[in-house]
Amino acid sequence: MLSFTLKRLVYVTPVALGVSIVCFLLVHLAPGDPLSAILPVDATQQMIDEMRAIYGFDKPLPVQYALWLWRVLHGDLGTSIATGRPVADEVGRAVVNSLILAVVATLIGFTLGTFFGFVAGYFRNSILDRVASAVSVFGVSVPHYWLGMVMVIVFSATLGWLPPTGAGPDGSGNWRPDLEHLRYMVLPALTLSVIPMGVIARTVRALVGDILSQDFVGALRAKGLSDAGVFRHVVKNAAPTALAIMGLQLGYLLGGSILVETVFAWPGTGFLLNAAIFQRDLPLLQGSILVLAMFFVALNLVVDVVQTALDPRIERT
């Protein structure tokens, strides 16, 4: 197990380096001038050149990359052009906010997804299966920013039950898991949870169907095991895959919720990325993408290790 973990760690290194190159190049390939965020539109060429030199954009790209990577390896993600604040601070705060939201959304999605998946898988081709499958297809297909807006219209603007934007009454700085702060989380978390719910439900449905058709289930029943006992075996066999999907979904939610976080003005990584993209804030963009990508890489590693712990056959393959 230890050697497997170490081996996976070694594999991670080239992936991380590749990720750093891709995220550095991607933001430089995008059109627009990073300095436009801080210079007035009628700034003179002399001022533009001076600012370019101050931020190091006058150097060749490979040199810029090398300098950036060196700083990153020392834990310095640079300084945001638009705000002048350290990128590490900005991203750190945003990651925590996104993580809170993503974990809650994933848990909701996982709970509902496994429930609908098991129901659909257990009662295949019944009306229950059709209803549960419809819910999961809806979850996978619905544009979640649209769903977010509809929920805001219904629950905030019309009924006035829940706040539509922000992370708390005084911002996210004093976030606490109390009722007042949880009210702010309900709508974005529910909106975000529909995708993992749909994905997990469809996967679990297929898994359960597959497991139920295997010989060992018949053997278990022939040995007189109760339905609950068989169910336990099915769960155990389905768990590694469902868990892997959940891990990946958590990663997707962490980095892929730009639209939902913007709709709800949730101060997480998506909101930050949105601002960074529109302001062409290259250091912030690079730092955010790098942290999210590394989080994804680490999550994959953890999922692999946990999966192996649950199902030792994986280590042998």
Place this chain on the structure above:
Amino acid sequence: MTRLSLRLGLAACLSLAASVASAQGTLRIGMTASDIPLTTGQTDNGGEGQRFLGYTVYDALINWDLSSATKPSELSPGLATSWAVDASDKTKWTFKIRDGVKFHDGSDFTAEAAVWNLDKLLKNGSPQYDPRQSAQGRSRIPAVASYRALDRATLEITTKSPDATLPYQIAWIMMSSPAQWEKVGKSWDAFAKTPSGTGPWKLTLFAPRERAEMVPNAAYWDKARVPKLDKLVLVPLPEANARVAALRSGQVDWIEAPAPDAVASLKGAGFSIVTNVYPHNWTWHLSRVEGSPWNDVRVRKAANLAIDREGMKELLSGLMIPAEGFFPTGHQWFGHPTFKLAYDPAAAKKLLAEAGYGPNKPLTTKVLISASGSGQMQPLPMNEFVQQNLADVGIRIEFEVVEWNTLINIWRAGAKDPSARGATAINFTYFIQDPFTGLIRHLQCNLAPPNGTNWGYYCDPAMDKLFDEARNAFDPSEQTKVLQKIHEKYVDDALFLMVTHDVNPRALSPKVKGFVQAQNWFQDFSPITMAK
């Protein structure tokens, strides 16, 4: 013990009475910016930044008088009580510093503090030089050559050449506290969290990207402008639908720039939509490079006569003012242009025919536009509307759509630059609040790129002469007359395709009382109260 209890009780009663007397509520505003604008003095985020974090926490030597909704704003004394140019040397200005003004930290505002603040923007080697504030402020004061404090209450500024527009430039420059900067370890990052200006509001909470809170500065030097509210809260809400939702659910009381399609429903729900004319325009800046069809005044006039501005107003749910000139009508510099920007396709066709164009020889040209952008209003449907109008009279327009920041770069580079891709016009909206940004920068010969933003390389000695006159007109009423002449020439020569002016829409909860929407990019929050 009893006496102590009595004293405490009395103190509690008095403070309760005081708080009841001043309790005018909290105003929460949803801004369009995605972050709290720079809090150190010279703000970022354009006009919105200056509106919310500039003239609230800080003052300039010369402020804008934002007290009237019915007439265009004019300059008014701020931290300087008066200013004058030297009669014998028109490059020397003296500013008399207002006595007794204190920064929020308790230190005095003096002429030395003003010099310190100019160094913060202009003197690269000074300890307080701040590249971020400099990037915002330096281009606002191009006329300034040098400055010094003659004494504690007198500041002298020397300009590069005689320039009567200096007061408008100075109105941009916000004064931060040198003492506070020293106190927080000579760090602008630390200053950003606990800023100190002389303005009517004190910043009490700064949560980047989420929230800023301000309370009144009870010791503000202009007693008429001491805020009546208890607190002003700013929330960045860049997404238009999120702003509307926040307003409708009662999370904020005021939103900037509601989307036109939300206006009817907001009005129906009891919110008020406040609008006013202000110095903004939405134009096509025309290229005057050789070969451009816009070099012919008949073509320029024809295009201006082809636009159905009332139709466009309908398209925008009424949230625009049809252009009658480069400046909105009623502006003090509007003057009396003779060319009327009417909708007259027949006259347009006639002019085009005179210029040699017609059904057999249509005029075809390329125009640069963006899909979005600050101040650009709704560029895609509006430009398509203009395109259709022009097609109706025989001008075929092909659009080159670029991203907003790319458009800014093309605008800076000029019509001759390859990045303009052969376009003969660029759809660019303008901040036109002072003589330089409003008139001079677009058309002065020596401000063609790379020296300035005369995008179209227009050059007319007669216009340059008028610009010189404006710069040398030190008497305000005389200057106004010259600026009117310039504007008349703008319109009569149809130097731009003048389409519309934005109306700066805001949606307000019915609880918001006392707001006077000035005809300005900036606003005064001091008279506002909140109804229970």
